[in-house]
Amino acid sequence: xxxxxxxxxxADLASLKLSEKEVEMFSKQLSDIVDYVEKLDELDxxxxxxxxxTIPVKNVFREDKVKESLxxxxxxxxxxxxxxxxxxxxxxxxxx
Amino acid sequence: MDNKYETIIGxxxxxxxxxxSKIFCSCSTExxxxxxxxxxxxxxxxPGTLPVLNKKAVDYLIITGLALNCEIAFYSKFDRKNYFxxxxxxxxxxxxxxxxxxxxxxxxVETEEGIHRIGITRIHLEEDAGKLIHEGSIDQSSGxxxxxxxxxxxxxxIVSEPDIRTPEQAREYLNYLKKxxxxxxxxxxxxxxxxxxxxxxxxxxxxxxxxxxxKVELKNMNSFKAIEKALAYEQKRQRKMLENDKKIVQExxxxxxxxxxTISMRGKEEANDYxxxxxxxxxxxxxxxxxxxxxxxxxxxxxxxxxxxxxxEYNLPEYDADVITDSRDLADLFENSVSExxxxxxxSNWIMGEFLRLINEEKTAIEDTKITGQxxxxxxxxxxxxxxxxxxxxxxxxxxxxxxxxxxxxxxxxGLKQISDxxxxxxxxxxxxxxxxxxxxxxxNGKDKxxxxxxxxxxxxxxxxxxxxxxxxxxxxxxx
Ligand SMILES: [Zn+2]
Numbered sequence: 105x106x107x108x109x110x111x112x113x114x115a116d117l118a119s120l121k122l123s124e125k126e127v128e129m130f131s132k133q134l135s136d137i138v139d140y141v142e143k144l145d146e147l148d149x150x151x152x153x154x155x156x157x158t159i160p161v162k163n164v165f166r167e168d169k170v171k172e173s174l175x176x177x178x179x180x181x182x183x184x185x186x187x188x189x190x191x192x193x194x195x196x197x198x199x200x
Numbered sequence: 201m202d203n204k205y206e207t208i209i210g211x212x213x214x215x216x217x218x219x220x221s222k223i224f225c226s227c228s229t230e231x232x233x234x235x236x237x238x239x240x241x242x243x244x245x246x247p248g249t250l251p252v253l254n255k256k257a258v259d260y261l262i263i264t265g266l267a268l269n270c271e272i273a274f275y276s277k278f279d280r281k282n283y284f285x286x287x288x289x290x291x292x293x294x295x296x297x298x299x300x301x302x303x304x305x306x307x308x309v310e311t312e313e314g315i316h317r318i319g320i321t322r323i324h325l326e327e328d329a330g331k332l333i334h335e336g337s338i339d340q341s342s343g344x345x346x347x348x349x350x351x352x353x354x355x356x357x358i359v360s361e362p363d364i365r366t367p368e369q370a371r372e373y374l375n376y377l378k379k380x381x382x383x384x385x386x387x388x389x390x391x392x393x394x395x396x397x398x399x400x401x402x403x404x405x406x407x408x409x410x411x412x413x414x415k416v417e418l419k420n421m422n423s424f425k426a427i428e429k430a431l432a433y434e435q436k437r438q439r440k441m442l443e444n445d446k447k448i449v450q451e452x453x454x455x456x457x458x459x460x461x462t463i464s465m466r467g468k469e470e471a472n473d474y475x476x477x478x479x480x481x482x483x484x485x486x487x488x489x490x491x492x493x494x495x496x497x498x499x500x501x502x503x504x505x506x507x508x509x510x511x512x513e514y515n516l517p518e519y520d521a522d523v524i525t526d527s528r529d530l531a532d533l534f535e536n537s538v539s540e541x542x543x544x545x546x547x548s549n550w551i552m553g554e555f556l557r558l559i560n561e562e563k564t565a566i567e568d569t570k571i572t573g574q575x576x577x578x579x580x581x582x583x584x585x586x587x588x589x590x591x592x593x594x595x596x597x598x599x600x601x602x603x604x605x606x607x608x609x610x611x612x613x614x615g616l617k618q619i620s621d622x623x624x625x626x627x628x629x630x631x632x633x634x635x636x637x638x639x640x641x642x643x644x645n646g647k648d649k650x651x652x653x654x655x656x657x658x659x660x661x662x663x664x665x666x667x668x669x670x671x672x673x674x675x676x677x678x679x680x
């Protein structure tokens with residue numbers, strides 16, 4: 105069960121603004137999803153080591169070699185706003 | 201400090217690992233490049249890109265862990281730390297959460313109160329974020345500019361146990377870490393360039409209490425001095441509050457150098473929920489015994505061990521050993537020289553004197569100088585053989601420092617060879633005696649010290665090349 109307060113908290117972490125109606129809707133939807141996933145609890149995992157990766161691959165590396173970076177033009181191509189070869193972002197608001 | 205409260209300090213140090221390329225892409229890590237010129241789709245967090253781990257960064261972390269007496273994890277992995285901030289293009293930082301590469305280490309530091317053991321909880325590998333520049337003053341600016349060159353530069357985060365009890369211990373801990381990292385050559389530890397950063401947390405509790413008091417975090421301090429001062433100030437501030445039954449607020453504060461006090465960074469810190477989860481784009485790490493052994497074999501002698509050995513083996517005074525082992529390059533210069541010239545104290549004097557004087561004057565790194573231990577040893581032998589005077593040796597030394605030339609060659613080129621020819625010196629001595637009748641009278645009347653003046657005249661005449669001992673002896677024989 106994901107209650108409305110939790111939905112608001114999650115929305116806040118994701119920087120989303122939700123209407124009251126949406127909060128109510130997501131509370132129900134998220135609860136349904138979590139309930140569904142909880143089905144997995146029926147499995148006996150007593151002797152199973154927690155798994156973070158499903159493929160048996162390990163230790164993939166690159167050597168410490170510098171290669172050419174992207175051209176500045178391409179780097180800034182998708183920037184909504186730019187200035188002095190930098191990305192310009194809205195003022196960081198200090199929250200009270 | 202005679203009071204009923206005990207201070208508890210923990211430190212969190214971020215140090216930039218000195219790899220050539222970034223941790224998950226091949227962009228350069230060079231400091232001071234033009235904004236955003238060291239970026240690519242991976243470190244800009246563009247969709248569809250995949251990180252690939254730089255092996256050197258792992259090697260550097262393992263050797264750091266070993267030097268700080270840590271256990272190296274056999275199995276380790278990376279996790280995503282999620283938060284929104286414009287300097288973090290992916291909106292998550294690749295870090296390590298529950299399985300850091302190194303943990304459970306310790307170091308020992310010495311302060312006036314004795315030797316103190318400080319535990320190291322963990323050392324993990326992570327990527328750095330970009331640099332945010334605010335336009336104008338913080339409250340008036342309408343926007344910020346972001347340079348992503350630093351994004352993806354490898355960092356080691358070294359977290360101490362809350363074992364530190366005084367600001368002095370904190371300082372010594374940081375000095376020890378910095379020196380060790382420099383010896384390992386894994387980081388240049390340049391605080392001005394941000395390659396070493398330190399956050400601290402500090403709380404007070406009644407002596408004997410098991411429970412920690414409310415802690416305050418200290419951030420954004422730009423020197424070890426500032427950290428020590430901020431901790432000392434916080435210690436006093438919190439004690440005063442507790443003594444007056446006031447409640448400590450859990451918050452983040454910073455050191456204001458102008459006001460000489462810590463100030464609250466209100467609003468910066470909300471309750472953070474980073475929602476760590478395993479980074480699915482990277483595979484796990486397994487450090488086997490062989491890998492660990494290979495790196496263990498590369499561990500250099502560490503500063504404290506070297507210091508003790510220099511005292512025992514070369515009979516160096518403690519002060520000299522401190523200065524010489526302050527940097528690995530300096531210690532190497534010393535040992536290379538001592539291996540060919542036996543009087544260690546003489547070598548140490550030249551290194552602490554002329555060498556460090558020139559280093560400070562030129563503001564150059566030791567490793568960038570041209571002088572070698574072999575050259576220094578050769579020059580010192582030339583002094584012993586009366587080929588050059590120790591005064592002239594300073595000129596020779598300076599020339600070696602800048603050019604790396606052989607001292608014999610320098611002496612030949614510049615005509616610096618010491619004059620030890622009996623006849624030549626004798627005529628000079630006689631000339632000076634003739635020119636200074638009143639001084640001679642003084643000496644005859646018992647003012648022995650005036651001989652020094654006469655020797656000085658000969659040295660002046662020969663531009664420092666006369667053998668001063670011989671000249672001195674001649675004057676004493678001739679004026680009786
Ligand atoms: Zn890159």
